Amino acid sequence: MxxxxxxxxxxxxxxxxxxxxxxxxxxxxxxxxxxxxxxxxxxxxxxxxxxxNSSDAKRLKELEKENARLKKLVADLSLDNAILKDVAEGKF
CATH class of the missing domain: 1.10.10 (Arc Repressor Mutant, subunit A)
Structure with missing residues (x-):
């Protein structure tokens, strides 16, 4: 289906x-x-x-899109942070 x-x-x-x-x-x-x-x-x-109503729905859609973008940004920055910590400790 x-x-x-x-x-x-x-x-x-x-x-x-x-x-x-x-x-x-x-x-x-x-x-x-x-x-x-x-x-x-x-x-x-x-x-x-x-x-x-329609305006609430549009706002919800915008917030969900922004939330997804911010989650991706946090994941990328967390990975960068972990890499920098490993380099600083000499674990490369």
């Missing part, structure tokens, strides 16, 4: 669609199937993105 990648903005739109469908009397499972996802996926999305 092919895994579809949704953007955060698309997920938020889908969550709102499910809310509208549920207010019209459909069950969560029916509404989730109508937007093309499983009920489990809907609940996972709702837990992760439930209270967000």
């Amino acid at each position: 092919r895994k579809t990648k949704y953007t955060v903005e698309q997920i938020i739109v889908h969550l709102r669609e499910v809310e509208v469908l549920c207010s019209q009397g459909k069950t969560i499972g029916e509404a989730a199937r109508q937007i093309g996802v499983t009920e489990q996926t809907y609940y996972r999305w709702r837990k992760q993105y439930g209270g967000m």
Whole structure:
């Protein structure tokens, strides 16, 4: 089965669609199937993105990208630091 990648903005739109469908009397499972996802996926999305709007989602995406960049930077600097310590101690 092919895994579809949704953007955060698309997920938020889908969550709102499910809310509208549920207010019209459909069950969560029916509404989730109508937007093309499983009920489990809907609940996972709702837990992760439930209270967000589009600007919050964009900010989250930017923060996650910055966090990944900083983690890589810390890993590189830690490696450089370890190499310099080894050289200073004469373990080269």
